[in-house]
Amino acid sequence: MDRESVRFDPHTTIEGTTIFDGSQAMKGYALNKMCYSFNSADNRDEFVADPEAYFTKFGLNDEQKQACRNKNVLEMIAAGGNIYYLAKFAGIYKLDVQDVGAQQTGMTKQQFQEKLKSAGD
Amino acid sequence: MAHIIGGLTSSHIPAVGNAIAKELFDEPYWKPFFEGYPPIREWLSRNKPDVAINIYNDHGLGFFLDCMPTFAIGAAHEYRNEDEGWGIPQLPPFPGDPKLSWHIIESMVEDHFDITSCQELAVDHGFTVPMQLFWPGAPSNPDMPRVVPISANTVQHPIPTLQRALDFGKALRKALLSYPEDVSILVLGTGGLSHQLDGERAGFINKDFDKMCMEKIVTDPEALAKISRMELVEKAGAQGTEFLMWMMMRGALGESVNPLHSNYHIPISNTGAGTMLLECAA
Numbered sequence: 001m002d003r004e005s006v007r008f009d010p011h012t013t014i015e016g017t018t019i020f021d022g023s024q025a026m027k028g029y030a031l032n033k034m035c036y037s038f039n040s041a042d043n044r045d046e047f048v049a050d051p052e053a054y055f056t057k058f059g060l061n062d063e064q065k066q067a068c069r070n071k072n073v074l075e076m077i078a079a080g081g082n083i084y085y086l087a088k089f090a091g092i093y094k095l096d097v098q099d100v101g102a103q104q105t106g107m108t109k110q111q112f113q114e115k116l117k118s119a120g121d
Numbered sequence: 122m123a124h125i126i127g128g129l130t131s132s133h134i135p136a137v138g139n140a141i142a143k144e145l146f147d148e149p150y151w152k153p154f155f156e157g158y159p160p161i162r163e164w165l166s167r168n169k170p171d172v173a174i175n176i177y178n179d180h181g182l183g184f185f186l187d188c189m190p191t192f193a194i195g196a197a198h199e200y201r202n203e204d205e206g207w208g209i210p211q212l213p214p215f216p217g218d219p220k221l222s223w224h225i226i227e228s229m230v231e232d233h234f235d236i237t238s239c240q241e242l243a244v245d246h247g248f249t250v251p252m253q254l255f256w257p258g259a260p261s262n263p264d265m266p267r268v269v270p271i272s273a274n275t276v277q278h279p280i281p282t283l284q285r286a287l288d289f290g291k292a293l294r295k296a297l298l299s300y301p302e303d304v305s306i307l308v309l310g311t312g313g314l315s316h317q318l319d320g321e322r323a324g325f326i327n328k329d330f331d332k333m334c335m336e337k338i339v340t341d342p343e344a345l346a347k348i349s350r351m352e353l354v355e356k357a358g359a360q361g362t363e364f365l366m367w368m369m370m371r372g373a374l375g376e377s378v379n380p381l382h383s384n385y386h387i388p389i390s391n392t393g394a395g396t397m398l399l400e401c402a403a
Contacts (some may be wrong), residue, residue, distance in 0.1 A: 091207025
């Protein structure tokens with residue numbers, strides 16, 4: 001089938017934004033499933049005790065493992081991560097959404113908070 | 122017969138759950154946000170709905186990508202709040218109304234909305250934070266209504282269109298008004314407004330777009346229904362798609378509503394926070 005003829009909801013290019021769609025969801029399934037497991041305190045403890053074993057248990061690929069080792073959110077998104085599940089990973093390291101925002105935008109947390117505040121001006 | 126008394130909107134930011142737990146109501150950062158709620162609580166104490174339909178979006182507690190319902194309706198006797206992984210305090214269960222839930226499910230499917238019914242559903246901050254804001258101490262508040270949670274997918278594209286969300290609300294209205302019991306019903310649309318948590322564009326907030334949405338949700342929701350999903354991502358941010366919940370709520374209120382109260386504040390956490398009370402025409 002001609003791919004061009006079956007484009008639903010055609011994605012526009014939005015700078016700095018990855019649309020989490022079917023292809024991202026398939027790519028990131030193992031990573032997101034691992035992060036979803038962090039809803040349970042027992043699972044969080046098991047991860048902290050041996051992250052590498054936990055990566056293997058959930059079948060993360062090398063790109064996903066390395067992104068997690070680096071605690072790098074942009075890399076985790078590139079590897080198929082969805083921010084709602086990644087937030088649970090970040091929570092283990094006591095990082096909130098402003099820490100995560102600062103990391104992704106190359107700012108300090110204080111600079112990022114100023115940016116948010118200035119949106120109200 | 123059942124009647125719909127009005128609709129409420131609220132952001133459902135997790136940080137609010139923590140601020141409530143720590144009672145930060147008068148801190149300079151939080152005050153302009155929390156000040157938006159007492160007039161609504163006063164209205165609630167006078168009107169005392171029997172049931173609250175809480176339209177929210179799950180963020181990875183009740184549902185995962187293994188099975189992702191586009192529209193899910195709770196049909197349980199109670200709804201548990203569980204550990205979400207990053208430390209907001211857990212609340213006791215919220216009381217359900219499964220008889221009304223099944224009536225809604227039957228009516229919606231008859232009306233061609235193919236929904237997912239949930240006899241167990243763990244509800245996350247998207248559900249609990251607005252309940253705490255409107256009914257302090259929830260679920261232990263003496264005026265606590267029974268609840269029917271409705272969750273729409275905004276985790277994974279394709280998400281519903283804005284038109285579908287509004288139409289869902291209209292079908293929900295039909296379902297509620299055909300319920301034979303004499304109950305008063307309130308409809309909550311939670312989430313938003315503009316925010317983006319992920320990517321190099323993290324921290325994006327769009328005050329002009331939010332203000333436009335808060336105006337048109339009252340006067341012309343049909344105009345909002347014409348916004349495409351990608352346009353919504355672009356103008357409201359990747360997670361600003363939660364505005365779909367407001368559209369679903371609005372559809373359930375009928376053509377004409379009376380906006381009794383409104384509050385908007387930037388920023389709460391990474392979000393433009395919008396709170397509204399829309400009363401249904403008598």
